[in-house]
Structure formats: C-alpha cells, structure tokens
Amino acid sequence: MTLYLMCFFLFLVGVYGAITKRDLIKIILAIGIMGYSVNLFLVLIAYRSGALAPILKEGISVPMVDPIPQALVLTSIVIELGITALMAALAIRIYEKYDTLDITKIRRLKG
Secondary structure, eight states: OHHHHHHHHHHHHHHHHHHHOOBHHHHHHHHHHHHHHHHHHHHHHHOOTTOBOTTSOTTOOOBOOOHHHHHHHHHHHHHHHHHHHHHHHHHHHHHHHHSOOBHHHHHHHOO
16 A cells, blocks of 8 residues: 555655746656656556466466556556657757746746
C-alpha cells in the first residue's frame, strides 16, 4: 500500500511543479515526472502476490506478472517521449522568439 501512496505523492510533486513553476523547462520536467509516476503505478498494478501462469500444465507452478500493463507502459513511454520532444521544440521556438523561458514575461510580451 505504501508503494501506491508513493506513486500518488510523486504524481502530486509533478502537478505541483507544473502549476507553480514559471520556467518552461521546469514545467516540462514536472510533466515528465507525472508520466513516470503513472508508469510506475501501472507496473505496480501488474504484480499479484502468489499469481501463477494459467497456461501451464497441472502441478507446475511458475510465478508470473500480468503482461498487459507492461505493454501499456511501453506504449506510454513512447508516447511520453514524443510529447516531451514536442514540448522541448516549442520551448526552443519560444526562446528564439522572446529570448526568455519565463511564462510571466512571455504573457506580457504578446507579439
């Protein structure tokens, strides 16, 4: 149970960073932390204590982990990589145009 709470705490750290920080790079990192916490949560859900593989013969017991959440996490990692690359590209273009990454100054410039 504590691992689930740690995942939730890590997600809250990401939300706090995304809401309160003014620097675009810090916001991108906070969104990445939120994604990592969701991936960790999915991996934790996949583990079942005492679970056995259902397709083996009688009398053979092999511990297993559900492969579906693992496949979802792999897909999620690829999607997060694309989103992070897009956010980084937008941050670079914003920096080229406004010469700052501070979102409060960018809002004031409007142009």
